Amino acid sequence: GEDVEQSLFLSVREGDSSVINCTYTDSSSTYLYWYKQEPGAGLQLLTYIFSNMDMKQDQRLTVLLNKKDKHLSLRIADTQTGDSAIYFCAEIPSGGSYIPTFGRGTSLIVHP
Amino acid sequence: EAGVAQSPRYKIIEKRQSVAFWCNPISGHATLYWYQQILGQGPKLLIQFQNNGVVDDSQLPKDRFSAERLKGVDSTLKIQPAKLEDSAVYLCASRQDRISGNTIYFGEGSWLTVV
DSSP: OOOEEEOSEEEEETTSOEEEEEEEOOTTEEEEEEEEEOTTOOEEEEEEEETTOSEEEETTEEEEEETTTTEEEEEESSOOGGGOEEEEEEEEESSTTOOOEEOOOEEEEEEO | OOOOEEEOSEEEEOTTOOEEEEEEOOTTOOEEEEEEEOTTSOOEEEEEEETTEEEEOTTSOTTTEEEEOTTSSOEEEEESSOOGGGOEEEEEEEESOTTTOOOEEEOOOEEEEEO
């Protein structure tokens, strides 16, 4: 079955880069997503990567995918206090019913 | 484009009472999901609809939870009777279809507290 693992907390200083890591178990995953959840809000899609890609960049966000190790990372450049939130990694296996499986989320704390 | 709409945003009920949540997905989105997110955990799928049909409800506690999407547009999730452990955020999400839409959009969630 699918299982997505994330570290629970990350603390960085404003202006530094943040790297949030995720490991997954389903080697057939087609899409891997990163969502952001601010307090009291729903999940906001940040970016996603297709499994045939190694890297995707979108402004301050860089996603790296290592399929061999089933490892996904999200790098946020020039981290700001507004980036403080919980970040969820999610995988979608190929075929089947297209159901995302989420990790427990990484709480990113950005301090001045 | 309007996002996924959910109501009510917040609800407090006593155990053994019932509650219903409503979701209106993005227009034209065939797939609708209901997720349960307990504090400190990631969202867990309760049920997935494709138009008005159920694709997966294997994780739905059917003795107390029910969901429907009768006309293939909006959906209702009901809990009856509620238990303390049902306190969570209930997230609705939608996706266009399997072929042309791979982005899943979430609503703001319905926050349930059972006391």
